Amino acid sequence: MKAVRLYDALDLRVEEVDAPSDVPPGHVLLRVEAAGICGSDLHNYRTGQWITRRPSTAGHELSGAVAALGEGVEGFALGDRVVADSRVWCGACPACLSGRSNICEKLGFVGEVCDGGFAEAVVLPARLLVKHDPSLPARVAAMAEPLAVALHAVRRLSAPAGEPVLVAGCGTIGGLCALLLAKLHDGPVLLSDLNTARARMVAELVGGTVVALKADAVAEALGPHARLRFAIDATGHVGAIDATLKLLAGGGALALVGISHGKLDLDPNLLVERETALLGCHAFNGELPETVAMLPELAPALLAVSETLSSLDDIPAAYDRLLKGEAARLKTLVDLSEDSSGSEMHRSPSVSLTSSRYPKSASPEPISGIST
Numbered sequence: 001m002k003a004v005r006l007y008d009a010l011d012l013r014v015e016e017v018d019a020p021s022d023v024p025p026g027h028v029l030l031r032v033e034a035a036g037i038c039g040s041d042l043h044n045y046r047t048g049q050w051i052t053r054r055p056s057t058a059g060h061e062l063s064g065a066v067a068a069l070g071e072g073v074e075g076f077a078l079g080d081r082v083v084a085d086s087r088v089w090c091g092a093c094p095a096c097l098s099g100r101s102n103i104c105e106k107l108g109f110v111g112e113v114c115d116g117g118f119a120e121a122v123v124l125p126a127r128l129l130v131k132h133d134p135s136l137p138a139r140v141a142a143m144a145e146p147l148a149v150a151l152h153a154v155r156r157l158s159a160p161a162g163e164p165v166l167v168a169g170c171g172t173i174g175g176l177c178a179l180l181l182a183k184l185h186d187g188p189v190l191l192s193d194l195n196t197a198r199a200r201m202v203a204e205l206v207g208g209t210v211v212a213l214k215a216d217a218v219a220e221a222l223g224p225h226a227r228l229r230f231a232i233d234a235t236g237h238v239g240a241i242d243a244t245l246k247l248l249a250g251g252g253a254l255a256l257v258g259i260s261h262g263k264l265d266l267d268p269n270l271l272v273e274r275e276t277a278l279l280g281c282h283a284f285n286g287e288l289p290e291t292v293a294m295l296p297e298l299a300p301a302l303l304a305v306s307e308t309l310s311s312l313d314d315i316p317a318a319y320d321r322l323l324k325g326e327a328a329r330l331k332t333l334v335d336l337s338e339d340s341s342g343s344e345m346h347r348s349p350s351v352s353l354t355s356s357r358y359p360k361s362a363s364p365e366p367i368s369g370i371s372t
Contacts (some may be wrong), residue, residue, distance in 0.1 A: 003119035004315045005055035009048030012316045013055070020123045023070040028126045030064035030082065033138035033337035034308075035117035037061075037318060038146065039171060040109075043259050045319055050112050060086035060110040061333075062117030063132070063141035073126045081136070083144040084117065085128040085288055086110050102152075102283045117142075118315055120336065132292050138337035139308050140299045143176075146331070147291040147298070149257065150176035152284035157255040159185060159230040164222055166190040166231040168213065168244050170202045173257055174234030175330040179301055182206035183294075190221055190228070192240075195325065202330070205301055213243040229253075236260040245270065245278075253277035305330040312336070 001019040006012050023029045041058055044050045066080040076082070089096055089104035096104050110116045110124065132141045150173050159165050165185060167178045170193035181189050182205075189208035193199035199210045211217045218228050229252025231244050236258025242265070245254055253276060271278060295302070307329040309318055318332050 001120040002312050003057045003115070004059070004312050006045060006051065006058045007055045008051065009046065012045055012058070012319060014313050014316065017057075017119070020121055023068045023123055025071040026073060026126055027070040027123050028066055028073060028076060028082075028129060029068035029070075029121060029123050030062075030084075030129075031067045031121055032062055032064045032117050032119060033081075034064075034142040034333050034335045035059040035062040036139075036142050036146065036172075036331055036333040037315070037322060039173070040259060041111070042319060042323055044112070046323060050109075052108070052112055056112060057115035057117075057119050057122070058111045059116035059118035060084070060112075061142050061145040062110075062122070063138050063144075064117070064122070066129075067121065070126070076126060076129065076131070080131050081134045081138075081141065082129040082131050083141050083288070083292060084110060084124055085130065086145050087283055088113050088125075088128070100285065102285045107283075118312060118334070120312075130289055130292050133296055136295055136299060137303070137339060139306060139333045139335045140295055140302050141292075142333055143302050143306065143331060144288060144291045144295060146172050147176050147180070147294070147302075148284040148287040149173055149281075150180055151287040151291055153177055153232055153234075153255050153257040153281040154180050154184065155287070156279050156281045157230055157232055157253055159187065159252075161186040163230050163252075164188040164190060164226060164228050166192065166211070166218070166228055166244065166247070167208075168192050168231060168233045168240050169235035169237075169258060170195065170199045170330070171234060171327075172331045174232070175202045175205075175305055177232050177234060177257070178202050178206045178208055179298065179305075182208070183298070188222065188226075190218065195327075198327070198330065201305070205304065213240060213247065215247060218247055231255070232257060234258045238262040238264045242266075245276070248274065248276055250274040250276065253279055255279040255281050257281040302331075307332050309334040 003017045063083045086109050088108040089101040090106040093105040167174050190211050191199050191208045192213050203210045209221045211221050227249035229249050232255045233241050
């Protein structure tokens with residue numbers, strides 16, 4: 001079978017490998033139907049930071065169909081359509097025993113500690129699989145995992161109803177955070193990204209307002225009586241984090257969900273005097289079944305922000321294109337399902353998911369931010 005395997009930093013190869021011939025007890029063989037390229041995949045490819053197996057088949061955002069069951073597996077049948085949890089946790093450390101498997105002391109991820117979804121088939125522990133509505137397009141189902149990351153960040157932020165929320169970075173996770181805020185949060189959504197077209201696409205989708213990471217731009221967007229207290233950083237860029245933190249009025253929080261490259265020069269008094277919480281958001285915990293349940297409602301929006309490769313052969317070139325910032329949509333996936341269009345690149349039409357709780361934004365202002 002064909003697989004996309006990471007050997008080292010900047011060394012990604014499409015190869016013919018042996019198809020899985022044995023399904024261990026407690027595991028399931030999946031026929032991969034769709035898999036998404038994540039920012040952490042690109043980070044690992046560029047830096048080699050998390051390479052623990054050489055080579056390893058990459059890809060942890062995936063959906064598929066059950067093709068074989070290992071001994072002792074219950075709750076699944078041949079042909080079931082499923083999505084995969086990306087986290088491989090031990091279940092025995094204090095973090096896991098306390099219900100915090102996303103910060104497991106031995107945490108690894110599919111595509112790193114075991115082979116992932118950039119292949120025609122993959123064997124995974126049954127405990128990682130969640131069934132989804134079989135009528136969903138495979139490329140929609142594969143977005144359940146990044147949607148769970150976004151939901152975890154939104155939940156961690158826990159902005160009270162009516163409070164404005166700024167999302168810095170309109171890449172996959174930032175865009176999905178904005179989408180969930182439009183669905184779940186009763187308050188204005190502000191968006192900032194260096195990629196003007198991408199920021200405007202997200203703003204149009206969720207009824208948000210594009211702003212610069214500057215106090216006067218935020219004040220103009222919110223009016224004289226409102227204050228910005230809550231924000232999500234999905235850039236990981238220390239400059240954007242610093243700028244966003246300085247924008248926040250007292251009594252709020254900044255949730256960090258981006259992968260950072262650098263260190264923040266932080267004056268702790270800024271947090272103390274303004275009673276601002278700085279929240280780390282790592283992967284997700286129990287949110288995956290919840291986001292799977294949301295997929296039918298969110299499918300039009302998810303299709304609108306995604307672009308689809310039709311072959312595993314296209315993935316290395318897509319990595320390079322995405323690292324150059326040339327993404328046409330928020331998420332790039334490979335679709336190997338039977339309902340795939342077969343074209344080189346499928347781009348879904350625009351769709352609006354404007355919240356009925358607050359007005360759609362006016363024409364976006366020029367922006368200044370960091371894209372992710």
